[in-house]
Amino acid sequence: MEALMKSLCEAYGPSGEEKEIRALIENAVKDSVDRIYTDNLGNLLAVREGPEPALLLSAHMDEIGVIVTHIDENGFLRIAPVGGVAPHLLLGQRLRFKNGAVGTVYHEKLKELRDLDWSKLYLDLGAGSAAEAKNVAQIGDMACLHQPFDSLNGRYMAKALDDRVGCAILIETARRLAGAPLPQAICFLFSVQEEVGLRGATTAAYSIQPGYGLAVDVTRAGDTPKAPLMEVSLGKGPAIKVKDSSVICSPKVRRFMMEVASQHEIPYQLEVLERGGTDAGAIHLSRGGVPTGALSIPCRYIHTASEMVDAADIQNAVKLLEILCRTSWSEGVS
Ligand SMILES: [Zn+2]
Structure with missing residues (x-):
């Protein structure tokens, strides 16, 4: 997964210019899904067929x-x-x-x-x-x-970990699910233009009409010297989002995520991000509304040339996401 993250983070892909990063992701995920296509805005959609309503998982490809x-x-x-x-x-x-x-x-x-x-x-x-x-x-x-990807003591430092780490987590999850029967269809969305206003996720969610949504993105960490208060630290597990500026996550989805994590002894944190948004903001407002949650990777120095995340948080996020995909959302989210 480290090699995958390195290639994704070092790729070129500012908002609206996602062609190069999209090709990399398509190559990495295409053998693990039933069908893959690019839509009018440039979103990459990788689909595992299964019973409806579908679960939409979203990570954005674009970078600042x-x-x-x-x-x-x-x-x-x-x-x-x-x-x-x-x-x-x-x-x-x-x-x-x-x-x-x-x-x-x-x-x-x-x-x-x-x-x-x-x-x-x-x-x-x-x-x-x-x-x-x-x-x-x-x-x-x-x-x-323009910065190389570096692996430090169990941590990674790179540009564009926001949100290539989310893309890598979706790809790895799709690989682990390949060939397995699923309780629901899953659409892996690698969205465009998140950084300029959740634009790709807006049109993709509209056309997919999912039953449930889950965004995977980075969130701030409050564990650096005299950092603004934020109850999220690197290495204490992926964060289950409660709220940011773009979404109040569905309490039912949040509870479901917390229950599944506890049952499987996967560490997690709860996240309240006071400023910032993610694709969940667009997905939950699609059509008549979509119960949506978000899984966040704690990240220091977001939107700098040297963003930093913890490798264990990534592994635990993949673990949780895989189990969530193998569990029925229409039964679990109630
Ligand atoms: Zn992001």
Whole structure:
């Protein structure tokens, strides 16, 4: 699973530019499902047939990034965020375009660092002129963070663990379920454009019409020095979401998840995320409403070049998800 996570995290895929990451995921999951297709927005849907209503599992493929807004006569690029990117977290970072071109971000002269905003940032591709820069990048091209995946003492550090870790968990779950009879159909959704407003999950949930939904994504951890209060730590188990800014999870789904975890002695935490959302926000509002939950991987430094998660939390998330898929939701969620 580590090799899978490395390839997923290092792949290019800002919101709306998911072609490369989608191909990787399709290759990794296609042999474990009955059918796989890409929809109009670019969502990848991998389906295990079974009794209806179906269970929709969602993890988003896209990652945060930047988009080129202006190229000056000396070849420096101006950029704007794609998703929730803080300008100060980009200083000195390398960014990579789809064509492999790499640049670094710095700022104009500032009186004070707190004056830093997007208008003061530029991206340097090493170009000597506008023409040279335009050979490499055009207005509207997107770049993502450029960082290797690292394995530390039982923890992983990479860009885009949000939410490639969720994608890896769905792929691994599909592999473990391959060939086994299931109590319900399962649709593994690898969604697009989550970081710009849960857009892929919105249309996918509408067309799939699932009976139940479950998003798998990262959540904040409160276990770093003087961190804002947050009752979630790395290594204490995946988190069963109670609420974030996009969803109040179905109490029935939450109770079901907690019961299954307890029965199988899988550690878990409860998550209240005060700011932030996930695909569950879109799925639960689809059509007449869908009972939806979310399973979160505790993650430090979300939306930076060095997000960090715990390997045991990932293993426990896969364990729980596999059992949840093998259990009847129409009987369990009541
Ligand atoms: Zn996410």
